[in-house]
Amino acid sequence: MGxxxxxxxxxxxxxxxxxxxxxxxxVPSGQITCVIGRSGTGKSVLLKILMGLxxxxxxxxxxNGVDITKxxxxxxxxxxxxxxxxxxxxxxxxxxxxxxxxxxxxxxxERLKEADLKVRVDAALASVGLLEHGHKNPHELSGGxxxxxxxxxxxxxxxxFLLYDEPTTGLDPIxxxxxxxxxxxxxxxTPGLTSLVxxxxxHATMQIADKIAMLFEGRVxxxxxxxxxxxxxxxxxxxxxxxxxxxPITL
Ligand SMILES: Nc1ncnc2c1ncn2[C@@H]1O[C@H](COP(=O)(O)OP(=O)(O)OP(=O)(O)O)[C@@H](O)[C@H]1O
Ligand SMILES: [Mg+2]
Numbered sequence: 001m002g003x004x005x006x007x008x009x010x011x012x013x014x015x016x017x018x019x020x021x022x023x024x025x026x027v028p029s030g031q032i033t034c035v036i037g038r039s040g041t042g043k044s045v046l047l048k049i050l051m052g053l054x055x056x057x058x059x060x061x062x063x064n065g066v067d068i069t070k071x072x073x074x075x076x077x078x079x080x081x082x083x084x085x086x087x088x089x090x091x092x093x094x095x096x097x098x099x100x101x102x103x104x105x106x107x108x109x110e111r112l113k114e115a116d117l118k119v120r121v122d123a124a125l126a127s128v129g130l131l132e133h134g135h136k137n138p139h140e141l142s143g144g145x146x147x148x149x150x151x152x153x154x155x156x157x158x159x160x161f162l163l164y165d166e167p168t169t170g171l172d173p174i175x176x177x178x179x180x181x182x183x184x185x186x187x188x189x190t191p192g193l194t195s196l197v198x199x200x201x202x203h204a205t206m207q208i209a210d211k212i213a214m215l216f217e218g219r220v221x222x223x224x225x226x227x228x229x230x231x232x233x234x235x236x237x238x239x240x241x242x243x244x245x246x247x248p249i250t251l
Contacts, residue, residue, distance in 0.1 A: 043165070043215060052080045083161045084162045085163045096137075133145065151183075216236050
């Protein structure tokens with residue numbers, strides 16, 4: 001049950017700027033993998049390529065023996081349906097209330113009776129503690145509530161792969177802890193789910209990750225458990241984890 005994602009030699013440039021320079025990463029099913037790395041290293045680009053929102057220049061992403069980077073648009077759309085994504089800025093539609101935001105992907109892809117749709121959406125809302133807030137518009141929510149609504153929208157179609165782009169950036173420490181716990185319980189309550197979390201919050205990463213990979217200068221330069229990260233002498237990882245100015249990472 002559950003599929004691994006195997007990323008090999010992934011490259012992506014924008015004009016003369018090489019953002020991904022050969023990313024190798026195995027994302028195991030049934031676990032939370034966290035990708036860390038400083039701002040601008042291409043973490044969001046990596047997620048967008050995984051979601052099929054951007055095409056890579058080279059390399060492969062193999063799921064169940066199929067390289068999804070080689071698929072045509074129609075096949076890619078089918079693969080994308082197996083993914084849920086929580087975007088960095090929550091990306092809710094301001095023109096509809098929270099309930100409709102979460103109902104949107106279901107309406108788009110499934111033909112459900114209104115009553116059944118309500119059951120599905122209410123369950124998703126309840127799972128993130130927003131059942132009482134479905135009637136509100138996104139601008140009437142706090143930042144943390146918006147993130148939770150975005151998680152509910154990503155979950156509502158029961159994806160096999162759940163991608164989170166900086167789910168806790170900009171939240172207060174308590175709300176951050178709630179969202180971290182939500183990511184963890186979502187994983188633990190969904191057999192076979194494969195979660196990938198992009199973060200530069202080391203504390204959160206240590207709390208939730210089964211596996212941590214660090215992206216630096218377009219490549220994964222380190223992979224391991226939280227304990228491995230804590231104890232590695234790798235100078236780039238040490239500097240990032242300790243937030244020091246001196247070291248191989250410069251502006
Ligand atoms: N569509 C695009 N066109 C041109 N350049 C882009 C595009 N998307 C991303 N980039 C560039 O790729 C680089 C990596 O961007 P990305 O958003 O992946 O960084 P990030 O690691 O997610 O950073 P942060 O932690 O700040 O979110 C940046 O220099 C960015 O300007
Ligand atoms: Mg980003």
